[in-house]
Each structure stands twice: as C-alpha cells, then as structure tokens.
Amino acid sequence: MQAWQVHQNGEPGEVMRLDDLERPVPGEGQVLLRVRAANINFPDALMCRGLYQVKPPLPFTPGAEICGETQDGRRVLANPALPYGGFAEYAVADAGALLAAPDSLDDAEAAALHIGYQTGWFALHRRAGIEAGETLLVHAAAGGVGSAAVQLGKAAGATVIGVVGGADKAAVARELGCDVVVDRRTENVIGAVKEATGGRGADVIYDPVGGDAYTQSTKVVAFEGRIVVVGFASGTIPSAALNHALVKNYSILGLHWGLYNTKNPKLVQHCHEQLTDLAARGAIKPLVSERVPLEGAAAAVQRVADGVTTGRVVVVPTPGNGASA
The missing domain is CATH 3.90.180.10 (Medium-chain alcohol dehydrogenases, catalytic domain)
Structure with missing residues (x-):
C-alpha cells in the first residue's frame, strides 16, 4: 500500500x-x-x-x-x-x-x-455550559476547528462573533452563519467586539489560537464569562494573569478533548450521537x-x-x- x-x-x-x-x-x-x-x-x-x-x-x-x-x-x-x-x-x-x-x-x-466537532461540543456544552441567547466569540472562525464552533454555537442558539484574518476568510465566516465578523487585519478586535456587544463583551470565548488572541479575549470577556482554551495555533502559549480573572470575574477553562477517550468514553459516544442528530437535521455540516x-x-x-x-x-x-x- x-x-x-x-x-x-x-x-x-x-x-x-x-x-x-x-x-x-x-x-x-x-x-x-x-x-x-x-x-x-x-x-x-x-x-x-x-x-x-x-x-x-x-x-x-x-x-x-x-x-x-x-x-x-x-x-x-x-x-x-x-x-x-x-x-x-x-x-x-x-x-x-x-x-x-x-x-x-x-x-x-x-x-x-470527529475531532473538531467533538472539541467544539465539549468546549461549548461540557466546559462552558453555553446557553441560548448568550454571545459566543470564536477566534480563527473560518478555520477547521473554528468553523465547527461557529456552527455549534448557532445550533445552541448563541449570537456568534467570528474573528478572522483576511477578507477571504471573512466571507467564509459570514457564510458559516456568524452574526458579526471581525477582520483582525483591518479592524481593532477589542473595539469591534465591544461595539457589537454594547460594551458588555462575550459570554463564551473559544480560543484555538493563543498569543495575542488570548490577550484580546481577556479584554472583551463579559462578567461571569468563560474563556475556553483549546489550542495554540499562533505558536505562543500565553500566561494567564489570575489577578485579572479575579477582578473581572471570568473563568479560564482548558479543554484537552483526547482525555475523554480514556476518562469518560461514554461521553464521547453521547457527543457523537448529538452531532449525528445535528448533521441529520442540517444544523451542522x-x-x-x-x-x-x-x-x-x-x-x-x-x-x-x-x-x-x-x-x-x-x-x-x-x-x-x-x-x-
């Protein structure tokens, strides 16, 4: 072969x-x-x-x-x-x-x-407990992992803000269903997100990028918001300022999806059943x-x-x- x-x-x-x-x-x-x-x-x-x-x-x-x-x-x-x-x-x-x-x-x-959608489902539902009506911010929204999170966020009834790099990726994010798209190459991410949320910020932030994206997340996370760290595509692993999390009252959540395969495989099967149903209904693709x-x-x-x-x-x-x- x-x-x-x-x-x-x-x-x-x-x-x-x-x-x-x-x-x-x-x-x-x-x-x-x-x-x-x-x-x-x-x-x-x-x-x-x-x-x-x-x-x-x-x-x-x-x-x-x-x-x-x-x-x-x-x-x-x-x-x-x-x-x-x-x-x-x-x-x-x-x-x-x-x-x-x-x-x-x-x-x-x-x-x-499999991996991208399972990661998105566990991040949004298991770790962040996203609820209908909340605002979800997705970094790298036009990428493989980000696009899955966008679709899952919309399926959960969230308003989705997608951050992308470039006009082509912005167009893809809009097609995916993002309610607001922010091009980090031409816009100020912090200012754009605050404007889109009336200054409140995002309830859930999905970050597969790290680096500057994480820093931006800490500045636009809402009161009792949740930042879910799923990867470091930027190549830079940020250090969390825990005093900042304390004074702003937000949570920093890590997600290593692979651990569920050994720690709780039944939940992986449950997630797959949820994803299969969403795919059958056309809510995700x-x-x-x-x-x-x-x-x-x-x-x-x-x-x-x-x-x-x-x-x-x-x-x-x-x-x-x-x-x-």
Missing part, C-alpha cells in the same frame, strides 16, 4: 515522504480499516515538527482522523493508532472506539466531523474546502500548517471516496 511517512522531524512539506509499505497488522483489540477519507488537523503538522504532546517513534504515518471502511463494509469514524496514521490507503484503529459514520454526510465530510488525492497530502498538510486554508482539507486516497456516502 502507499502511505506517507515522517522519517525526521521538520516542516510537513519537507519531511513527509510517500512510501510503498506492507499493510499494517492490527494488534489485540484493533481493526484494519481501508481509508476512505482522512481529515487534516493542525496537530498533524505539529507532530511532523515534533512539537505535539504525542511524539510517535520515527518513522510514522500522520493523520489523526479518518472515515474508514471495515472488512465487513461498515463506514466508521476513527482516530488511527499511531504509528499507522490516516494518510495512507490503510490504517489501524481501536475496535472499541469506532463510531458509525453519519449517513447524512459523505466520506470527506464525515472524516471532518463540515466545511470541506479541498479534497486532495493521497499524493497531495504533504503539500496540503503544509498549507494547513501555514494557516492559509479555510474550513477542512481532506485527503481522499481513492478517487470517488470523498464525494458520496
């Missing part, structure tokens, strides 16, 4: 190499899956760079999220078990963690439903901006790493797999 492998750490476009390999052999409790579509996540780039909290031994195949097919023909969502990741024709995954792919989504859309063939995976991961993509970029190993359920 063909599979991308990382033999040394570095930039994805430089260190990912397409190799011919034997199909992986499942271990105890694992299953072999034919990859129908593999979604690209920012952590895939971090893993290539050796900067992610999970550091598989070299060489490894990246690709943390797939829509795959079991040997008995079932379409499933899975997080492949490293080092046999999803940017390949076949991957292995834990049998007990497989989730049924929603019938309402095609393979590429289904592949993009992953924004797949690109469907690339397997040979284009390295360049696509690099584009995601560089922050120039919108929505989700999905690798489709076999022509036709990404287009229909």
Whole structure:
C-alpha cells in the first residue's frame, strides 16, 4: 500500500515522504480499516515538527482522523493508532472506539466531523455550559476547528462573533452563519467586539489560537464569562494573569478533548450521537474546502500548517471516496 511517512522531524512539506509499505497488522483489540477519507488537523503538522504532546517513534504515518471502511463494509469514524496514521490507503484503529459514520454526510465530510466537532461540543456544552441567547466569540472562525464552533454555537442558539484574518476568510465566516465578523487585519478586535456587544463583551470565548488572541479575549470577556482554551495555533502559549480573572470575574477553562477517550468514553459516544442528530437535521455540516488525492497530502498538510486554508482539507486516497456516502 502507499502511505506517507515522517522519517525526521521538520516542516510537513519537507519531511513527509510517500512510501510503498506492507499493510499494517492490527494488534489485540484493533481493526484494519481501508481509508476512505482522512481529515487534516493542525496537530498533524505539529507532530511532523515534533512539537505535539504525542511524539510517535520515527518513522510514522500522520493523520489523526479518518472515515474508514471495515472488512465487513461498515463506514466508521476513527482516530488511527499511531504509528499507522490516516494518510495512507490503510490504517489501524481501536475496535472499541469506532463510531458509525453519519449517513447524512459523505466520506470527506464525515472524516471532518470527529475531532473538531467533538472539541467544539465539549468546549461549548461540557466546559462552558453555553446557553441560548448568550454571545459566543470564536477566534480563527473560518478555520477547521473554528468553523465547527461557529456552527455549534448557532445550533445552541448563541449570537456568534467570528474573528478572522483576511477578507477571504471573512466571507467564509459570514457564510458559516456568524452574526458579526471581525477582520483582525483591518479592524481593532477589542473595539469591534465591544461595539457589537454594547460594551458588555462575550459570554463564551473559544480560543484555538493563543498569543495575542488570548490577550484580546481577556479584554472583551463579559462578567461571569468563560474563556475556553483549546489550542495554540499562533505558536505562543500565553500566561494567564489570575489577578485579572479575579477582578473581572471570568473563568479560564482548558479543554484537552483526547482525555475523554480514556476518562469518560461514554461521553464521547453521547457527543457523537448529538452531532449525528445535528448533521441529520442540517444544523451542522463540515466545511470541506479541498479534497486532495493521497499524493497531495504533504503539500496540503503544509498549507494547513501555514494557516492559509479555510474550513477542512481532506485527503481522499481513492478517487470517488470523498464525494458520496
């Protein structure tokens, strides 16, 4: 089979190499899956760079999220078990963690439903306890993780403010349903958010960026607001000023979605049922901006790493797999 492998750490476009390999052999409790579509996540780039909290031994195949097919023909969502990741024709995954792919989504859309939407659901509902009528601020609203949070916020009945970088991404954020879009390249984020909320600020802030975005969040969070930290795409991990959280009466919440797979897997299944229902009703639909063939995976991961993509970029190993359920 063909599979991308990382033999040394570095930039994805430089260190990912397409190799011919034997199909992986499942271990105890694992299953072999034919990859129908593999979604690209920012952590895939971090893993290539050796900067992610999970550091598989070299060489490894990246690709943390797939829509795959079991040997008995079932379409499933899975997080492949490293080092046999999803940017390949076949991957292995834990049998007990497989989730049924929603019938309402095609393979590429289904592949993009798992990590980003689970992260958004846990952040908004489990951690922040968002309520209808509240205001949600989403940083990087046109990106893969941000676009999921925008849709989930709208589905929860929130007013959604999306912060983006550039006119093209602003247009995408509007199409996603953002009630207010702020282009950080041409507007003052703090001033624009305060104006949009009548000076009150946002009740829930979803931050996958860190750095300056986090600093802005602390200046526009409402009384009893909640800032949910889900990642640091900017590359800068901020230090929280706890005295500021005290005097402004807001909460700083961390979310590491992967922990739920070991700490409370039943909640992951419950979340998937909620997402499947929302997808069936058309309330959410992953924004797949690109469907690339397997040979284009390295360049696509690099584009995601560089922050120039919108929505989700999905690798489709076999022509036709990404287009229909």
